[in-house]
Amino acid sequence: MNLVGNPDGVEELRKISSERKEFLKFLITEAKTSFSRSAEFKGQDGRRWVITYNGQVDELKISPKD
Numbered sequence: 001m002n003l004v005g006n007p008d009g010v011e012e013l014r015k016i017s018s019e020r021k022e023f024l025k026f027l028i029t030e031a032k033t034s035f036s037r038s039a040e041f042k043g044q045d046g047r048r049w050v051i052t053y054n055g056q057v058d059e060l061k062i063s064p065k066d
Contacts, residue, residue, distance in 0.1 A: 001028075002059045009062035012043035013051070027051055031060065040065060 003010050017024050023041075030039035031053040038052045048065035 002057070003062065004059055005062035006049075006064060008047075009043070009049045009064065012041075012047075012049060013062055015044060016041070028060070
């Protein structure tokens with residue numbers, strides 16, 4: 001699975017990966033199974049991010065929440 005999108009968001013997701021693996025698994029599962037194919041999370045700096053799953057290319061796109 002590829003991670004693409006905003007470099008700051010990808011870095012925040014990697015921090016979550018190293019500190020809270022169960023939460024990362026939850027986010028990925030939520031993005032893959034929700035109707036919107038997305039999940040939201042908050043980074044350590046307080047910014048909000050959206051993970052969007054594209055099943056056609058098996059890719060997670062991270063973008064800032066507007």
